[in-house]
Amino acid sequence: MRRALVALVLASLPAAAVLAPIPAAAQDWVPMRAARLQALDKVTARITILEARVNESATFGTLSIALRSCNGRGPDDVPDAAAWMEITDSRAAPGSPPAFRGWMFANAPGVSMLEHPVYDIRVLECR
Template identity: 30%
Template sequence: MSASAQTAPPTRGDGGRQVPRYVDDADYDPQPYYVDGVEFKPYTPEKKKAKPAATPAAPAPQPTTPAASPVQELKPYVAPSAVQAQADPEDKPKAVASASSSSSSSSTASVSSYVPKKRPRYGTAIIEALDKVNAESVRFEAPIGQPVRFKGLIYLVKACEMTADDEAQNDVMAYMTVRTNPVAATNTSIGSKSKQIFQGWSFSSSPSLNPMQHPIYDAWVIGCRKPLGGTTS
């Protein structure tokens, strides 16, 4: 066997690099052979050292979900009295009845404990009249229920009273009616009937609260006299 028979011509491939075809040749004999008494061993391509396996990449950190805290169930607030009422349903009507009776008794006691005093009433009112044209002021007395004429007006006082001792502010008030004086017709003038110009309560502390509507005169109560029976002055 000659060397030429054992060795196949190299082929070019893989980008021009010579690649031996010893193993791929069908006539390849792996046994050693001799040429002129010299031993030759067939060429055995060295095994390529295996590349170390690539270190696997560390897995990407996964986001950690915080452990969910236990959800507490919300319950409606129940007052201790309601819990006791639910625990003792038979005693509930008795408790309600006793509470209502105690509240009614306390309210009755509070109402009955305070009785406002009656306002003292008088038989005569003291009226002050003002002439707004000449600023003349005159005071006169008007007995209860008796009309009094003054300056062309008729005053009729129906009540005159003062504040009681338990009231916060002292005041004098009178309920009166004021009318114009009727004028009889003459040959030269036309007569006029009586006309009401004021009716209501007049207060001494605030005469402008309920003023009399008249272009010339104004009047209000300033005091009371002659206490009536059953009242104190």
């Protein structure tokens, strides 16, 4: 049964997708020095574009955004960005965990996102 399912899935893919592996260079991320972030205040619908440098913090409302890493794709690849951030809220109880800690991806914002009742942060690009 399992082999039949795998065979059915492989048969539905184009031959190029099955036979041609993605070149290693196309899978590489390039470290960058800064990120452009889009910040949304859900109460006022105010959108702000923030510039954050690696190992520095940016603020938006009650949030403090510490950018630890920002990686982009090479010039010959499909544009994308991935940023490792730690976001804390000054209104959170003392000793509480950060509002967000992890990677955010420009091309897949729903994969890993800030869950906050007032603010939303999204990665636009790495520079």
